[in-house]
Amino acid sequence: xxxxxxxxxxxxxxxxxxxxxxxxxxxxxxxxxxxxxxxxxxxxxxxxxxxxxxxxxxxxxxxxxxxxxxxxxxxxxxxxxxxxxxxxxxxxxxxxxxxxxxxxxxxxxxxxxxxxxxxxxxxxxxxxxxxxxxxxxxxxxxxxxxxxxxxxxxxxxxxxxxxxxxxxxxxxxxxxxxxxxxxxxxxxxxxxxxxxxxxxxxxxxxxxxxxxxxxxxxxxxxxxxxxxxxxxxxxxxxxxxxxxxxxxxxxxxxxxxxxxxxxxxx
Numbered sequence: 001x002x003x004x005x006x007x008x009x010x011x012x013x014x015x016x017x018x019x020x021x022x023x024x025x026x027x028x029x030x031x032x033x034x035x036x037x038x039x040x041x042x043x044x045x046x047x048x049x050x051x052x053x054x055x056x057x058x059x060x061x062x063x064x065x066x067x068x069x070x071x072x073x074x075x076x077x078x079x080x081x082x083x084x085x086x087x088x089x090x091x092x093x094x095x096x097x098x099x100x101x102x103x104x105x106x107x108x109x110x111x112x113x114x115x116x117x118x119x120x121x122x123x124x125x126x127x128x129x130x131x132x133x134x135x136x137x138x139x140x141x142x143x144x145x146x147x148x149x150x151x152x153x154x155x156x157x158x159x160x161x162x163x164x165x166x167x168x169x170x171x172x173x174x175x176x177x178x179x180x181x182x183x184x185x186x187x188x189x190x191x192x193x194x195x196x197x198x199x200x201x202x203x204x205x206x207x208x209x210x211x212x213x214x215x216x217x218x219x220x221x222x223x224x225x226x227x228x229x230x231x232x233x234x235x236x237x238x239x240x241x242x243x244x245x246x247x248x249x250x251x252x253x254x255x256x257x258x259x260x261x262x263x264x265x266x
Contacts, residue, residue: 001050004034029056062247063130064214067200069250070128071121071222073240074178076233076255081120081180088116089223104227111219119180121218122198126165127178129200132248134158137206161199162248170197229257 011017033052037044075082089106092098098110111117136158139151151157166175170193172182183191201208208214225231234254241251 001030001046001053004030005046008034008038029053060210060214062249063208063210064217066128066130066247066249067125067214068218068221069253071124071218072231072255073250073253074124074127075120076231078178081178082231085116085120086226088114089226093227098223098227104224106220106223106227108216108220111223114223115184116180117219117223119183121222122183123178123180125198125200126171127176128248129161129165129198130247131161131200131202132244133246134160135199135202135206159199164197164199167197170194228260230260232256 030049030053033044033049037046037049075085089098092110092114093100097113098106136156139153139155139157141153143153144151144157146157165171168175174182183194186194201211201214232255234256235252238252240253243249243251
């Protein structure tokens with residue numbers, strides 16, 4: 001940010017157009033925030049630019065990292081699920097559904113042909129949604145009727161994904177169990193209800209703007225990693241610890257991994 005501000009100051013002193021500077025021409029989020037600062041300096045001061053830039057980086061990496069850790073944790077804690085997923089990935093590679101590439105990389109399109117992968121990821125999202133506090137909304141001026149109660153205007157209301165994702169009437173009585181098969185054994189109507197109850201990315205018009213890129217990263221990284229490596233718990237009898245500070249971060253989750261012999265040149 002300091003480097004960008006220095007370029008802007010130099011351009012102003014020399015009388016150059018800010019649009020012609022490398023700072024404004026980059027088209028990334030920081031350049032957008034700095035443009036807003038020039039347009040509305042009273043509102044978008046340097047501190048606000050820094051806050052916005054840091055929050056973008058933090059939210060995008062932390063939530064995806066938490067979700068990836070959850071997927072791998074539940075897989076290594078449930079070996080039958082782990083091996084079932086690896087078999088599906090290997091079978092897809094042998095049948096040609098997954099193209100053989102250096103490093104075992106799997107494309108987004110190929111990952112969408114792996115239903116058990118999808119089920120494993122959704123089940124991890126269900127048991128460990130990244131946000132651990134309420135997803136807040138403010139009741140509009142006319143108030144709102146929620147669950148048979150009239151809530152007055154201005155009231156902050158919200159749902160906690162950790163509670164909603166464990167509703168037995170939606171997901172079954174074994175809501176505390178990691179069981180990816182629950183996503184594959186239901187009708188289309190029930191699957192739609194389950195999907196509509198998932199709040200890990202928020203819901204409706206306030207859905208996380210980074211949802212699609214986060215899913216892209218996860219659906220490509222997990223099968224690519226499992227094609228190339230075997231993963232083990234470093235401490236098999238120790239459960240992780242969780243710390244809720246808006247995002248529910250995992251602690252004491254250590255793994256070991258080694259290269260798999262896939263029988264193809266790297």
